[in-house]
Amino acid sequence: QSVLTQPPSVSAAPGQKVTISCSGSSSNIGNNYVSWYQQLPGTAPKLLIYEDNKRPSGIPDRFSGSRSGTSATLGITGLQTGDEADYYCGTWDSGLSPGGVFGGGTKLTVL
């Protein structure tokens, strides 16, 4: 059971838009920045979004992020078959046992 809650899977057609939600609490998302990672099969995770809505160099603006209250959202527009991957949200939890936390991951299928 992950501290952050993500839908197990989402799907959409090429060219369409999809959003992935990440729900937490006041001790994590409510008070800390959220980051998002893409993991292609058999590879290490890759940073997509950091500090809620910033994109590292080289990440296309088809990827966007937002945070409100205790939830965060990753948006992907103009879906491509190469976007098929697992997506994870992550943040710091400042609660009784401080540490990093991740969502359970969302499998994106581009139909």
Added chain:
Amino acid sequence: EVQLVESGGGLIQPGGSLRLSCAASGFTVSSDYMTWVRQAPGKGLEWVSVIYSGGSTYYADSVKGRFTISRDNSKNTLYLQMNSLRAEDTAVYYCARSPYCINGVCYFRWYFDYWGQGTLVTVSS
């Protein structure tokens, strides 16, 4: 160019010990926050431990008291000493970096901009 290369994984019996290494290049491990993240087969990411640039350490409850994170500044290498290993510790272990100072601006940044390729630890008899 920033690079992280893990090593030290393998097959180990329950109750055994293993030390993972993460050799860094292109930056100084003591200047940033360094983290271990693991991923059990077919499962999601799980944060394991972090060592701050100042030396403070934190652990996931699942490994507290059994795992120790450390670094060797002279070798620019991060370590994870894993003792009393259990079957549920079986996973690919990744090291990752969180930058502390960017362009002279330093603050707690909790995201991982560089990851290693991972090393597989299998705990089984």
